[in-house]
Amino acid sequence: xxxFTSREFRDALGKYATGVTVVxxxxxxxxKIGITINSFSSVSLEPPLILYSLAKTYHHFEALxxxxxxxxxxxxxxQRQISQTFAHAEENQWNNVGFEISSRKNLxxxxxxxxxxxxxxxxxxxxDHLVILxxxxxxxxxxxxxxxxxxxxxxxxxxxxxxx
Numbered sequence: 001x002x003x004f005t006s007r008e009f010r011d012a013l014g015k016y017a018t019g020v021t022v023v024x025x026x027x028x029x030x031x032k033i034g035i036t037i038n039s040f041s042s043v044s045l046e047p048p049l050i051l052y053s054l055a056k057t058y059h060h061f062e063a064l065x066x067x068x069x070x071x072x073x074x075x076x077x078x079q080r081q082i083s084q085t086f087a088h089a090e091e092n093q094w095n096n097v098g099f100e101i102s103s104r105k106n107l108x109x110x111x112x113x114x115x116x117x118x119x120x121x122x123x124x125x126x127x128d129h130l131v132i133l134x135x136x137x138x139x140x141x142x143x144x145x146x147x148x149x150x151x152x153x154x155x156x157x158x159x160x161x162x163x164x
Contacts, residue, residue, distance in 0.1 A: 019149060020148040021037050023035050023064070024071045026106075034086045034094070038150050039129070050134050059089045060089075065123065069120075071117050073109040073115050074114040074116075076112065078148075083155070112140070114139065115138075
């Protein structure tokens with residue numbers, strides 16, 4: 001039996017800095033879906049695979065877990081508001097958000113640090129989340145070297161450590 005509470009587990013996980021991404025997709029012909037995700041990771045170089053975890057309580061869970069393609073948009077430190085917008089289910093969350101639709105029919109946030117265009121590779125039950133692996137079929141990378149981070153329940157940015 002576990003000797004810690006869910007809150008203690010969450011607090012300990014908060015000691016691990018993560019990048020902040022927004023997973024985007026188009027459901028059907030028109031419905032734009034976007035959700036802030038910090039459970040993003042590279043998996044494999046050959047084939048190129050990434051993963052993210054999607055909460056089963058997410059209001060667009062069924063739609064996002066069944067799309068034919070999706071994009072993972074890596075946010076810059078100046079995009080805290082974008083992260084907050086897509087962290088909550090809001091009816092007008094796409095208002096005032098710059099984006100374009102790629103040739104692969106993915107929603108690409110503008111600006112961004114990097115984008116991974118994916119097709120679903122596999123899905124695995126992960127308790128209260130679904131772990132989604134995506135095969136990367138396209139990448140975009142823009143200028144910038146200051147990602148938005150999340151650590152200890154707060155947004156952060158990085159600064160270089162001087163070489164010793």
